[in-house]
Amino acid sequence: MPKSRLEAFTDGVIAIIITIMVLELRPPVGGTFAALWGLRYAILIYLVSFFTLAVYWNNHHHLFLIVRRISGRVLWANVLFLFTISLFPFVTAWVGEHHVGAAAPEMTYGIVVAATNFAFYLLIRCLSAADQHNAAFAQLVGAGYYKPLVSVVGAVVAIGLALVWPPLTILVDTALLLLWVRPERRIEAHVAQKESR
Template sequence: MPKSRLEAFTDGVIAIIITIMVLDLHAPEAGSFAALWGMRSVFLIYLISFFTMAVYWNNHHHLFLLIKKINGRVLWANLAFLFAASLMPFATSWVGAQHIDSYVPEMTYGVVMLLMDVTFWLLIRLLIHADRHNTALVGLLGEGYYKPLMTISGNVIAILLAFLWPPLTIIVDVALLALWAQPEKRIEHHVHHS
């Protein structure tokens, strides 16, 4: 089964998600710097969410550089990942609507991040199963590849930290996202030397 349609569909959905998020940015009521400053939390959460989607897209792209075969389970896992990602505009909008100190919107944002991490990890696992004779894929992302599980565990902690101080959820999520900001260098090294 060719992977090109899955990649094209994923690219399109992520582009739409980013577009929906930016469309939720509305001009201030007044034409002053004070009005713009009053919207700083809206711009900050948009920036974080844009960066989040960019990091996931980049890692998805790098992951599929290794892939030779996919199957129906991979298609469903990719759709599950895209479903989780499609919740990002809602979570971004709720946190940005001046609810930066409310723990329920922050926890919801954390749950969306957790869902994206879990479904991305599931996608990796099912890709390995579908393409199990791909020694590069199995060697680079198989047993001993713990980064997704570390991120999932960290996201659970981040969600619970909202009870202490709501912004901690997003602060921890951004710190965890930093682990993925640079896609797996071993993949790039393999692709450039094969």
């Protein structure tokens, strides 16, 4: 299977997930700004989740810029990645509705983030095995690529922080995104150099 089909499928699934997530936002009861203010936590966690999915999509796209070959394991790793992000509408809605007094929604949100980070790390490892003769991939996303592991460990720590103060889980997971907001510059430089030849 060409990698373009996997990328197109992934793009479509992520677009659907984002659409489902926005449909979970309910209009306020009443026609006042005070009623809208009552939904501030639901809107805030939606923005965090939307930004999170945008960062995942952006980095997935950049990762596949340097991939030449995929395998069956890559397909399944990508499906696992899509499964984990498909849980975002559920956890986003739960956190938005129960943001005070309970740690379970934030902990569950953190578990989904940790699972997604692990799935992305697994996808990178499967791509590395499938495309092992691709020197550019090995050099740019090889064994020394620290961001996925830092994200997994940080997300696991964030889950436990919900027991201290539930919003800490969301804050730490959002801070971890700063590692990924700008996709790997070395990949961009490599692609630009290749295109200029």
